Amino acid sequence: MKLGEVYKIEIIDMGMEGEGIGKVDGMAVFVEGAIVGDLAEVEITQVKKSFARGKVLSLIQKSEHRILPQCSYAEECGGCTFQSMDYEGQLSLKQKWVSDRLQRIGGVTDVEVKPTLGMNEPYRYRNKAQFPIQAGRLVKNHEGKLRNNKPCSIGFYKPKTHDVVHCEHCMIQAEPAEALAAAVKKYVEEQTVSVYDPKNGMGLLRHLIVKSAFATGEVMAILVVNGSHLKKEERLIELMDEAINALPLNESGEPRWYLESVVLNINKNKGSQILGKECVTLAGKPTITDQVGDLVFEISPKSFYQVNPVQMKVLYDKVVEFAALTGEETVLDLYCGVGTIGLYCASKAKRIIGIESEKAAVIDANRNAVINGIVNAEYICGKSEEVLPKRLKDVKADVVILDPPRVGCHAELLEAVLKVDPKRIVYVSCDPATLARDIKVLGEGGYSVKEVQPVDMFPSTGHVETIIMMTKCGSEGKK
Missing domain, CATH: 2.40.50.140 (Nucleic acid-binding proteins)
Structure with missing residues (x-):
């Protein structure tokens, strides 16, 4: 060739x-x-x-x-790579991906991968938008002052570049994200606010992050800056308020969205990390709240929260089903984040113990337990592979829930889980390849796969979530 x-x-x-x-x-x-x-x-x-x-x-x-892509930026933007394929085809393809990797990498050949659980309306599903901001070209006017000769861009990166495609409309973002991006663009150009240049580390405004709570309508705007303040912040807040208030009303004729929080995040570090450590509330509350089922969750600027709230409930309901809880079980929730999965299971279990290495997430998890009046859940800060054999060596867990990042589970963690010897393992994965790798290790440790359910959390993209339920084999069925 x-x-x-x-x-x-x-x-x-x-x-x-x-x-x-x-x-x-x-x-x-x-x-x-x-x-x-x-x-x-x-x-x-x-x-x-x-x-x-x-x-x-x-x-x-x-x-x-x-099909013809419905998004006018499909050829430029790197966000939605499956715009040319109908939704039925996307769901079928994701089922195939999971099946292929479980067979090829995990050696799982005797369990059917169920059809991917998709959305009735696979658009406008994201409750979090991260917009990089790129400066227009600055020139000096007749007074010698710098002015934008070209409008700034707020949108998403072109594939394999750091060039920002300015997107006025996005098919997968919630409406407040678009509205606030337009307000920030107007503010930047009106007030001649400098925009951060990663090449030289100069400039002020770096990113706009918008979090939208679908159940409550509360909206948070986070401005990431290479400094400590913005000029004429009151004008920015005014433009943001106007943008949210201009959005369509709900079916009852009432506002669908409310701007509840405007936060300044300070990030003076060079590099690709988006958020800095310090947050300053410019207006409203430091957090917003959302609801999933009967639970209320507090969302802070830096807290992790599933970006598709509709499919989050689908995912969590399937976790509860696979865990087969009767009210008598002790559940270990590993890589628990802010505790959403464990808290969702708490009413059906005797005890929930969550472990998470990020201190801020553990604080959020314990606070979410208090907010919801849940007294049978506790959250521990530390690495699961270290906490399990030391602090929890005498705990007998009936169910272990694994929800690791894309890289999968740490090898020592899998070893620790096998020593816990639970009756069931429920593994929630965002990467079929690392899932298959870890499933093979657990299989060699005496567990067999009983159920495989893909869930489409990110329509129009190449991501798929998978839930697997494993049970302890008898000695004759041990792999």
Whole structure:
């Protein structure tokens, strides 16, 4: 295979970045812009030892799942990489991903992966938006003062770059995110506020983060700055209020959204980390609240919270089902974050013990327990692989819930879980590959997979959440 050669390629799979995958003489070819089911004329643009890349010259036969993207920024923005595929195709593809990785990496061949649980309306689902801000070109006017010659951009990065695509509308963000981005843009240009340049570390405004509580309508705006204050903050708050108040009313003719919190986050560090350590409340409250089922959760500027509240309930209901709680169980909630999963299970368990390494998250978890009047849940700060064998060595857990980050579970943690010897393990994963890797270790330790349920938390993107339930094997069934 050589650069510039043209092949007719059938697309049989897709990567998580949205590229189609086909084969030529057994070699995988990644084809940008192609989707599963396409038959395409492809020009080879890169050749490596084990794979190649190509671009579509023409579509000989279009996939039955191919649609026109509904977002006008689909070709530029790197946020939604599956805009050209209908939702049915996305759900089917994600089911296939989970099944393939469990079989190939985890050795799980005897359990059916259930169809992916999707959304009735797979748009406007994100309750958190992170907008990088990029400066326009500054020039001196006749008075010698710097002025923007080009408007600033507030939006999302182009794929594999740090160039910001200015997005006035986003199909997956809640309405307040768009409204507040427009207000901040107007404020920056009106007040000639400097924008941070990561190349030289100069400039003030870095990011806008918007958190929207779907159940209560409360909205938080976080301005990340390379400094300690913004000029004419009252004008910024005024513009933000106007933007939120201009949003459509709900079906009862009442406001759907309320600006409840405006926060300044101070980040003077160079690098890609978005939030700094210090937060200053400019207006309103330092937190907002949301509700999931019967539980109320307090959301701070730095707290983690699932970004799709509709599917969060779907996910948590499935966790409760897989845990099969009767009210007599002690549950270990590992990588517990702010405690949402454990607290959701608390009414059906005897005792919840959560472990989390981030101190701020543990504080939030314990506070959320107090807010909801939950007295059978406690949260411990530390690494699970260290806390389990030391502080909790005498605790007999019936159920262990694992909800690790994308890199999966620490090897020592899996070893510690096996020593706890629970009856059930419920593993919530955001990466099928690391899930499969960890499942193999747990399988070798005496557990077998009984249920596999993918959940689509991020429609139009290459992400899939998976819940797996494992039970202890008998000695004759031990893997």
